[in-house]
Amino acid sequence: MPRASTDGRLFLSRVACGWLVCGFLALLALLAPVPLGHQQALAAEGVQMGSVTGLRLPRFASLRFDKTNVREGPSKTHRTAWIFQRAGLPVEIIGEFDTWRRIRDSEGAEGWVLASLLSGRRTALVAPWRKAEEAPVFAKLGAPQVAAKLQSGVVANVKTCQAGWCRVFGEGFDGVIKQGDLWGVYPDESF
Numbered sequence: 001m002p003r004a005s006t007d008g009r010l011f012l013s014r015v016a017c018g019w020l021v022c023g024f025l026a027l028l029a030l031l032a033p034v035p036l037g038h039q040q041a042l043a044a045e046g047v048q049m050g051s052v053t054g055l056r057l058p059r060f061a062s063l064r065f066d067k068t069n070v071r072e073g074p075s076k077t078h079r080t081a082w083i084f085q086r087a088g089l090p091v092e093i094i095g096e097f098d099t100w101r102r103i104r105d106s107e108g109a110e111g112w113v114l115a116s117l118l119s120g121r122r123t124a125l126v127a128p129w130r131k132a133e134e135a136p137v138f139a140k141l142g143a144p145q146v147a148a149k150l151q152s153g154v155v156a157n158v159k160t161c162q163a164g165w166c167r168v169f170g171e172g173f174d175g176v177i178k179q180g181d182l183w184g185v186y187p188d189e190s191f
Contacts, residue, residue: 050095051096051097052097057093057096058093058094059093060090060124061090061118061119061120061121062089062118062120062121063086063091063117063119064087064116064117064119065087066085066087067083068113069083070082070103070109070111070113071112071113074098074112075100078112084105089123089125089155090122090123090124090125090184091103091105092104093118097112099114099116100115101115101118103118106128106183121157122157122158122185122191123156123184124156124166124182124185125154125182126150126152126153126181126182127152127153127183128183129152129183131152132151132152134149134151135149135150135181136177137149137175138176138177139175139176147173147174148172150173154170155170156168156169156173156177157170158182158185160191161179163190164180165179166185
C-alpha cells in the first residue's frame, strides 16, 4: 500500500512495487514486437506482419478516446475524413506507417489514425449487420437460460474467445455470446 511521508513524497511497499513491476513487464511483453524468427515462420505461413510493430495484420484494437480524428493519409497534414465520437469502438488495423495505423471500421470505411489513439483492449460490436435484432448472452457456456439480450450495435468488452464463443461484459451484462454475433473478433480467433 502507498504511504505518504511527512514531506509529501509517496512511498510504496515492496509488495505494491512488485505488482507494479510485474504489471509493467507484462505490458512490455504485450507491446513487444514478435521475435524475428517467429516473424519469419509466420510470413512463411502467409501471415502478414506489420512493418513497424511486427504484429499481425490485420488485427483488432479499440479507440482510446471519445474523439478520434480519422485522416485520409498518415500525417496531420492530411484532411480529416471523419471523427469517431465514442471511446471503446472496435476497429481493425490493416496497415502501419511510422506512428500511424490504417484502420477499417465495422461499415468498411478506411482511414488513418495515430497509434496513440488506439488501445489494445478488445471490444466488439454486437451484430452490426443485423439491424433491430438482438443477440442472446448466456450466463455460462452450455446454460440454456438467456442472461441478457443485446441489441445490434452494442459495444461489448471481450474477455476471451474459444471454440466459437466469447466471454463479454459491459454495463448490465456479463456472459458468453456466439463468436459469429460479434464484429471485433475473427471467426477462428482464440485468446
